[in-house]
Structures are given as C-alpha cells and as structure tokens.
Amino acid sequence: MRVFINGYGNIGRRLASAFSHDKEIQFVGIGKYSIDSKVDEAFAKKYPVYVPEEMISKFRNMRYDISGTISDAIKESDLVVDAAKDGFGYSNKINFYVPMNKPAIFQGGEDRTGEKKVADIIHNSRVNYEEVTNQKYVIQGSCNVSGMGRIMQPMIEKFGDKIQRYDVTLIRRWADLEDTKEIKDSIEWDKNPHHQDDVKSFLPSVKLYVESYKVPSRMMHLHQMTIRFKDEVPNFDSLSDIYENEFGVAVLNKAKGTADIRKKAHEFGFEHGDTNMVHIHEETMRKTDDTLKILYSDDQTGIVIPENHLLFQSMMLGRPKKKAYEQTDSLFQISKKRNLLEKEFAT
Numbered sequence: 001m002r003v004f005i006n007g008y009g010n011i012g013r014r015l016a017s018a019f020s021h022d023k024e025i026q027f028v029g030i031g032k033y034s035i036d037s038k039v040d041e042a043f044a045k046k047y048p049v050y051v052p053e054e055m056i057s058k059f060r061n062m063r064y065d066i067s068g069t070i071s072d073a074i075k076e077s078d079l080v081v082d083a084a085k086d087g088f089g090y091s092n093k094i095n096f097y098v099p100m101n102k103p104a105i106f107q108g109g110e111d112r113t114g115e116k117k118v119a120d121i122i123h124n125s126r127v128n129y130e131e132v133t134n135q136k137y138v139i140q141g142s143c144n145v146s147g148m149g150r151i152m153q154p155m156i157e158k159f160g161d162k163i164q165r166y167d168v169t170l171i172r173r174w175a176d177l178e179d180t181k182e183i184k185d186s187i188e189w190d191k192n193p194h195h196q197d198d199v200k201s202f203l204p205s206v207k208l209y210v211e212s213y214k215v216p217s218r219m220m221h222l223h224q225m226t227i228r229f230k231d232e233v234p235n236f237d238s239l240s241d242i243y244e245n246e247f248g249v250a251v252l253n254k255a256k257g258t259a260d261i262r263k264k265a266h267e268f269g270f271e272h273g274d275t276n277m278v279h280i281h282e283e284t285m286r287k288t289d290d291t292l293k294i295l296y297s298d299d300q301t302g303i304v305i306p307e308n309h310l311l312f313q314s315m316m317l318g319r320p321k322k323k324a325y326e327q328t329d330s331l332f333q334i335s336k337k338r339n340l341l342e343k344e345f346a347t
C-alpha cells in the first residue's frame with residue numbers, strides 16, 4: 001500500500017513519522033509548499049519531498065533534492081493522507097484526487113456539508129470504524145471531536161437510554177507547541193462550534209450541546225462534560241470501571257493542569273511530545289442527583305494520528321477492528337504510554 005502525506009505542518013509531520021515507520025506501508029513521501037526550516041527536517045528524516053510544479057525550480061535553486069511534483073507523488077500512491085491547512089483539502093480534492101481517481105483521507109478542518117464538502121462521513125474509530133471500509137473519501141474527526149467520541153461511546157454502551165443529554169464546554173489551546181504565531185492575551189468565544197454537528201454526524205441520536213472557548217495556551221484542550229441522567233447517576237466507584245479497557249483513554253488522579261501531562265510526555269521521550277490520547281482527571285469528577293461532571297484533557301496534535309492510522313486500515317485494508325487496534329497500538333505504543341502516565345499521576 002503506497003501512501004503519500006500531502007502537507008507537512010503540525011499534523012503532516014506527525015503522520016509522516018508514524019506512516020514511514022509502518023512496515024506494511026510503502027511511504028511515498030511528503031508534500032511541501034513553502035521553503036522553511038521544515039524542509040531541512042524532512043530531508044534529515046530522509047523523506048522523499050514533493051512540491052508544487054511551480055515551486056520545483058525555487059526548491060532546486062536552494063539545492064534541495066526534490067523527488068518530483070505533488071502530482072507525480074499522487075500518481076504513484078494508492079492513498080493520499082491530506083494534511084493541508086483548513087480548506088485546502090477541498091482544492092486538492094478537486095484539482096488532483098478526483099481527476100486522478102485516488103482515495104483520500106482528509107483532516108478535521110475540512111467540511112462535511114456545504115459547497116466545499118470533501119466527504120460524507122467523519123471517522124471516529126470508537127464509533128464507526130466499520131462504516132468507512134471501502135469509502136473513497138473520509139474525514140478524520142478533529143482532535144476535540146475524536147476525544148468526545150472516545151469518551152461518549154463507552155458511556156452510551158454502559159448506560160444507554162439512562163442518559164438524557166450531554167453538555168460540553170471545550171477550552172481550546174490557542175496554538176500548537178511548534179507554531180510560531182503569537183498567542184493573543186484574550187479569551188475568544190465561538191459563535192457556532194462545528195464540534196457539535198461533527199459529533200452528531202456519527203452519534204446522531206444523542207442530545208448534545210457544545211460551547212467552545214479559545215484560551216492563551218499551547219498545552220492541549222480541556223473538556224468539561226456534564227452528563228444528565230433521567231434518574232440518579234448510576235452507581236460506580238471510579239471512571240476506571242468504565243474506561244479500563246478503552247484504547248487511548250488514561251485515567252489520572254493528580255495532574256494539576258494540562259502542562260504537567262505535556263511536560264511528562266516530553267520527559268518520557270514520547271515522539272513529538274505526544275500522548276496520543278485523552279486523559280480523564282478523575283479527582284474532579286462530581287455526582288449530584290442526576291448530574292455527572294467529568295473533566296478530561298485532549299492531546300490536540302497527537303490524538304488524531306493513531307485515528308488516521310486506524311482509518312487507513314479500515315478504508316484500504318478492511319481489517320477487523322480488534323486487529324487494527326493491535327496494529328496501531330504496536331506502532332504508537334499507546335498502552336505503554338497510558339500505563340506510564342497512569343502510574344505517574346496515580347493518587
């Protein structure tokens with residue numbers, strides 16, 4: 001299976017690290033659009049680099065050994081994982097993927113409805129892994145959307161129609177660690193967070209209301225989820241009872257904030273400083289009558305990378321879900337990372 005990663009930003013460079021290490025994938029290379037320090041990084045990692053036709057001479061003038069054009073790379077590939085900045089996935093689909101008849105995975109910044117829609121379905125491995133098998137175009141849900149699916153689906157399976165509704169407040173990081181853009185000292189609100197409709201696209205029967213605020217931090221997202229039950233909150237001792245066997249959900253007890261977890265991920269030497277998961281902060285759980293409040297942080301850049309890898313296995317290989325989780329776990333070492341974090345942040 002020949003795979004090309006089109007785009008080499010925060011998500012593209014992580015996708016390239018993972019897909020280039022997967023022995024069952026023939027890694028075609030990465031698509032780069034501007035000349036900056038990331039080009040040197042890609043060459044240092046020995047990735048074949050493809051650029052737009054009109055940029056070939058500029059890159060070659062800088063003595064970069066370019067492997068060809070974006071179009072050459074797509075022609076060589078069985079799948080493109082598009083990691084373009086928001087909205088550019090749509091133009092890539094129209095200009096390249098459709099005319100060249102190539103399947104593509106898009107990222108969460110692309111649209112599922114309206115004029116610039118790129119696909120009919122948003123993938124969340126915990127909810128609709130099987131439904132993306134053999135699809136030609138699929139969006140991998142964004143980091144917040146991936147995290148919400150990972151937390152809500154086990155709740156639905158455990159408590160089903162005892163749950164009345166979910167209200168979620170997303171506290172979103174301003175920028176990623178590697179971003180050079182300035183962090184504005186402000187709290188910004190979102191008139192109409194796309195996350196609500198995105199989650200409802202794969203969990204259509206839940207009652208869900210989402211608010212979203214952006215805060216001056218680079219350290220992950222934080223979600224406060226309030227779950228209202230029809231009667232009293234069911235009896236369980238710990239959120240570990242619900243999430244013990246969940247892929248990519250750590251239950252922590254004494255992190256003081258999102259930066260503690262990110263710092264630990266770096267200290268442990270996790271690639272790119274990613275945990276690739278959500279972290280429930282169990283000590284903040286509250287139950288009152290019919291209301292359960294949980295708080296969890298979401299590794300913004302890391303969580304979607306194993307999700308893309310799972311999506312690839314369903315879409316292109318039709319692999320059974322259990323086997324796909326095993327494969328992804330062995331590539332990303334999620335279970336090992338989870339154990340380390342749970343031990344570090346135990347009571």
Ligand SMILES: NC(=O)c1ccc[n+]([C@@H]2O[C@H](COP(=O)([O-])OP(=O)(O)OC[C@H]3O[C@@H](n4cnc5c(N)ncnc54)[C@H](OP(=O)(O)O)[C@@H]3O)[C@@H](O)[C@H]2O)c1
Pocket residue numbers: 006007008009010011012031032033034035083084085086087088089092107108109110141142143176300301304
């Ligand atoms: N950052 C996150 O935490 C996060 C999490 C989940 C999902 N996502 C989604 O992932 C996607 C990428 O986000 P990002 O954070 O990686 O953005 P980013 O860091 O701004 O990187 C975007 C990349 O797109 C490249 N590019 C420009 N034109 C392109 C084209 N026509 N085709 C392909 N690539 C093109 C840019 O290349 P040059 O640098 O060479 O100009 C840049 O490297 C977005 O849909 C975003 O919503 C992001």
